[in-house]
Amino acid sequence: MLYLGIETSCDETACALVEDGRKLISGRLVSQTEVHKAFGGVVPEVAARRHLEVFNGLLNEMFEEACLKLSLPLRGDNENGLLAQIGAVACTNGPGLIGTLLVGLAGAKTLAWALEKPLLAVDHIQAHVCANYIDSDLEPPFVALVVSGGHTQIMHFSSYKEFAVLGQTLDDASGEAYDKVARLLGLGYPGGPAIDKLAATGNPRAYNFPEGRVEGLNFSFSGLKTAVMRTMENHSGVVNTADVAASFQDAVNRVLFKKTVNCARELGLNRIVLAGGVAANSDLRRRFSELSEAGTYRVYRPPLSLCTDNAAMVASAAFFSGVPAPLSIGAYSRGA
């Protein structure tokens, strides 16, 4: 069964068709990074308008790639064998930017109505985790480290539908810390990939930046950001930026790695899943690869294209745990 996924929670417009939650049949994505670069961050109103501009064209391209034809009238015209294969229309309805979420949600509602298929509303964070089901044999139970621009969480998935948040950031999200420190270093937006690249040429032990001192499985990254700022001030802004980037990255990834592994050990689980934009970070991926190679734990990480926002993860989340939503459902900006 094909699930159609739609994602517009921030600055990526994306749609995808996924078979049985695991196989990506076709997908289209337009990133607005270049549009928002000039502003140093995502401008919600601009993002929403841009989603509107590209949404229909992307859908058409995706259907064409899957050899499906989406022509009007749709209602009652489901004889077309391929369209009949679509089981549901899934869409992220939060957390994210309300204005951008509503563009995707309006599109999803229209399609669900026109195709006479159920509408499934999907949580963006849960969807990031489900990116790991695509082209993989992953099954619950597992521990997930979700690291994105807005969230940093350690989650326990006891089944496809049941999960609990065991720890989270008390202030900045890890991606947010990457973006803020990148701005301090004059690296522009988005900061994560820029720090990743620059850090590869720096010395991670050049500066001794503190890990946030928080009990248990929670995190804090705002002190680390301040420490980087103080270092810049103390050196009147004249620092080896590669060394600062490498030392900052080391401090963030060290604590993410340590707490995730501690959690898996305490729960007696040997499957660890990475998810979200920061899971694209090469140093973080290397740490978990080495752990995986050591044998005790099996680590799952999506390919880079499925770490950042995409629609395949939305379709997969809907297949494994989606609940039919009324066409009146709204969007929400923050998680519970």
Ligand code: KG4
């Ligand atoms: O999951 P995502 O695409 O969007 C949200 O749901 O927030 O994550 C975006 C975040 C940004 O903060 C970006 O700087 C960060 O992921 N990011 C990275 C890398 N690629 C993206 N952070 C560190 N290293 C990377 N390679």
Ligand code: ZN
């Ligand atoms: Zn995201």
